[in-house]
Amino acid sequence: MVPQYKAERLRLQQFPWMKGDSPVNSTMSVGQARKLVEQLKIEASFCRIKVSKAAADLMAYCDAHACEDPLITPVPTSENPFREKKLFCALL
Amino acid sequence: MGEMEKLRKEAESLKDQITAARKAVQDLTLQDHTSGTSVVGRVQLKIRKTLRGHLAKIYAMHWGGDTKLCVSASQDGKLIVWDTCTTNKVHAIPLKSSWVMTCAYAPSGNMVACGGLDNMCSIYNLKGKDGSVKVMRELAGHNGYLSSCRFISDSEIITSSGDCTCCMWDIETGTQKTIFAGHLGDCMSLGMAPDFNTFISGACDFTAKLWDIRDGQCRQTFAGHESDINAIGFFPNGNAVITGSDDASLKLFDLRADQELMTFQDSSIMCGVTSLAPSISGRLLLAGYDDFNCNVWDTLKAERVGTLAGHDNRVSCMGVTGDGMACCTGSWDSFLKIWN
Numbered sequence: 001m002v003p004q005y006k007a008e009r010l011r012l013q014q015f016p017w018m019k020g021d022s023p024v025n026s027t028m029s030v031g032q033a034r035k036l037v038e039q040l041k042i043e044a045s046f047c048r049i050k051v052s053k054a055a056a057d058l059m060a061y062c063d064a065h066a067c068e069d070p071l072i073t074p075v076p077t078s079e080n081p082f083r084e085k086k087l088f089c090a091l092l
Numbered sequence: 093m094g095e096m097e098k099l100r101k102e103a104e105s106l107k108d109q110i111t112a113a114r115k116a117v118q119d120l121t122l123q124d125h126t127s128g129t130s131v132v133g134r135v136q137l138k139i140r141k142t143l144r145g146h147l148a149k150i151y152a153m154h155w156g157g158d159t160k161l162c163v164s165a166s167q168d169g170k171l172i173v174w175d176t177c178t179t180n181k182v183h184a185i186p187l188k189s190s191w192v193m194t195c196a197y198a199p200s201g202n203m204v205a206c207g208g209l210d211n212m213c214s215i216y217n218l219k220g221k222d223g224s225v226k227v228m229r230e231l232a233g234h235n236g237y238l239s240s241c242r243f244i245s246d247s248e249i250i251t252s253s254g255d256c257t258c259c260m261w262d263i264e265t266g267t268q269k270t271i272f273a274g275h276l277g278d279c280m281s282l283g284m285a286p287d288f289n290t291f292i293s294g295a296c297d298f299t300a301k302l303w304d305i306r307d308g309q310c311r312q313t314f315a316g317h318e319s320d321i322n323a324i325g326f327f328p329n330g331n332a333v334i335t336g337s338d339d340a341s342l343k344l345f346d347l348r349a350d351q352e353l354m355t356f357q358d359s360s361i362m363c364g365v366t367s368l369a370p371s372i373s374g375r376l377l378l379a380g381y382d383d384f385n386c387n388v389w390d391t392l393k394a395e396r397v398g399t400l401a402g403h404d405n406r407v408s409c410m411g412v413t414g415d416g417m418a419c420c421t422g423s424w425d426s427f428l429k430i431w432n
Contacts, residue, residue, distance in 0.1 A: 033099040039274060040106035043313060046350055048117045054331070054349040055125035058374070059392060061329045065373035070417045070432060072132060072375060081160060081177050082140035082418055082430055 114351045122344075122353040126392045132375055135388045135398035137419065143174050143428035145181055150422040151208075151408050152240075156197040158414035163204045164422055165195035171206055173197075173218065176420065176430050185216055185225050198243040203228065205249055207238030213251045215263055231261045233268050242284045242291070244305070250291055252279035258293050260305060270308040274301060281323050286330040294321030300335050302347060314345040316352050323368045323379075327391075334377060336365030342379055344391065356389045358396060367409045372416025380407030386421055402429055 028036070066072050070080075077083045093101075148168035155162045160176045169190030173183040191209035198204065207213040213231040220226055236254030243249050244260070248269070252258045258272040258279055277296030284291050290311070294300045300321055302312040314333065323336035327344070332353070336342045341357035342365055356377065363382035370377050370391065377389040378400070386407055388398035405424035412419050418432040 030095055030099070033096060033103070037099050037102050037106065039310060039313075040103055040110070042309065042311070044106050044109045044113070046113075046312060048113060048350045049348045050117045050119050051122070051346070051349045051351070051353065052120035052125065054346040055120060055122040055353065057329075058122070058327065058332060058346070058353075059126060059129070061327075061331075062373050062375040062392060065328070066132075066375050068416075069371050069373035069375060070415075071135065071137065071371045071412075071419065072373065074432070075417070080140075080417070080432065082432060 114349075117349055118351070122392070123394075129392060131393045131395050132390045132397055135376060137388070137398065137400055137431040139402050139429050139431055140418065141176055141179050141430040143172075143176065143179055143430070144426075145172055145184070146170065146426045146428075148426060149405070149408070149424040150426060150428060151193050152195045152206075153409045153411055153420055153422040153428060154195055154197045155411045155413050155420065156201050157199045159201060160413065160417075161197070161201070162411070162420055162428075163195050163197045164409075164428055165192040165206050165208075166426065167192065168426075171195055171204060171216070173204065174428070176418075183218060183225050188214070188227075194238060194240045196241045196243055196249070198246055200246050202246055203243070205241050205243065207231075207241060207251065209237045211235065211237060211253070213238055213241050213249065213261065215249070229263050229266050231263070231266055231268075233261075234259065236278065239278065239280045240282045242282055244284070244288055250282060250284070250305070252282040252293050254278040256295070256297075258282060258291070258303065260308075270305070272301075272303045272308055272310065274310045274313075275299070277320070280320060283325045283333070285326055286328070292324050292326065292333050294324035294335050294337075296320040298337070300324055300333060300345065302333070312347065312350055314343075314352065316343055316345075316355075317341070319364070322364060322366055325368055325370060327370055328372060328374045334368055334370060336368040336379055338364035340364060340381075342368060342377065342389070344377075354391070354394050356394050361387070366407060367421075369410050369412040369419060371412055371419075378410060378412070378419055380410045380421060382406050384423075386410065400429075400431055402431075403427065 146166040150166045153164040171185040189210040193208035195206040215229040217228040234253040240252040260270040275295040279295045281294040298317045300314045317337040319338035344354040367380035377391045386400035403423040409422040422428045
């Protein structure tokens with residue numbers, strides 16, 4: 001299903017390089033190709049950390065904050081700003 | 093060898109280098125790491141409030157910082173600012189153009205912004221001296237529709253456009269300060285980093301890009317989706333990016349490892365993701381889909397742990413409050429619902 005507004009797009013959606021072909025495609029100008037190469041150089045020089053460290057840190061963050069996450073650990077009704085406060089009347 | 097051929101070879105070689113470098117740090121997958129963890133318990137959120145008032149499809153919503161106020165944009169040509177606890181409309185702002193696709197609330201609470209097929213981002217001052225809400229600035233310059241916008245502060249805003257670029261604007265002068273070019277397809281969504289130093293964009297070239305706000309540089313590009321990326325957001329600690337696509341999946345990309353760590357998909361889900369929001373701990377990932385539902389995913393296990401069923405049309409937008417207390421969904425059925 002294509003959202004209504006996407007029909008407004010004027011560009012052709014043809015990116016053969018996404019599917020494994022050359023990043024420099026035949027519709028590019030020399031200027032565009034030069035820019036792409038410069039961009040790839042920047043991305044290639046990025047210093048990556050090990051996936052094990054990245055995964056451990058993500059897990060640690062979730063563990064540290066899960067108990068304060070109201071969607072995982074629901075707060076009592078009285079502390080939930082979206083719930084009606086029940087009024088208790090005591091017969092004296 | 094012509095220059096074009098040289099550049100083609102160089103690009104290929106660099107692309108291979110990046111692939112190899114990413115593989116070289118893959119000592120363990122996220123799945124390996126979480127294999128000993130159990131799936132988070134079943135999540136059953138209930139509708140606490142229904143915000144009624146729009147007369148047509150809702151296209152966007154955004155929470156106002158740490159408050160319980162939110163702004164929504166609808167094809168009925170209105171921006172409505174809601175007090176979500178009372179369901180009262182604080183402001184109902186008529187728009188010049190009803191073809192609105194995005195809206196944003198400034199972190200200060202002083203302004204809201206919106207834009208769409210008018211190719212402009214209009215800024216509204218909510219705290220005018222006489223109490224009325226007026227257009228403060230109309231940011232014109234994009235050559236395509238405005239798909240998303242997010243305030244950095246009361247003086248700077250970032251926009252994404254169908255012209256394949258994102259832009260940072262000086263609201264005071266109404267001028268473009270930085271243009272972020274590089275995507276090869278319409279930019280559909282953007283997300284601001286928690287520290288406001290970087291932002292991410294998702295586009296119709298199937299990639300997400302991380303941009304340095306100050307120097308305009310694209311630092312990282314993430315490929316993997318097989319269709320347009322409609323929704324994008326940061327994991328709460330700013331170290332990962334989550335994308336939602338027309339290919340019916342969501343993906344989590346870690347920024348420091350520079351690669352995809354998880355895909356959230358199910359053979360029974362065949363429609364596109366329209367919106368997403370992580371819970372405040374990052375453990376839950378809420379996603380809105382074209383099939384009128386939202387799925388709640390366990391971020392670490394990539395398993396579905398709940399659904400939010402309550403809309404009668406596509407869920408077009410969603411957001412979790414700053415304190416994580418509730419989630420808001422907006423739909424083409426003209427209603428917003430608050431869940432927790």
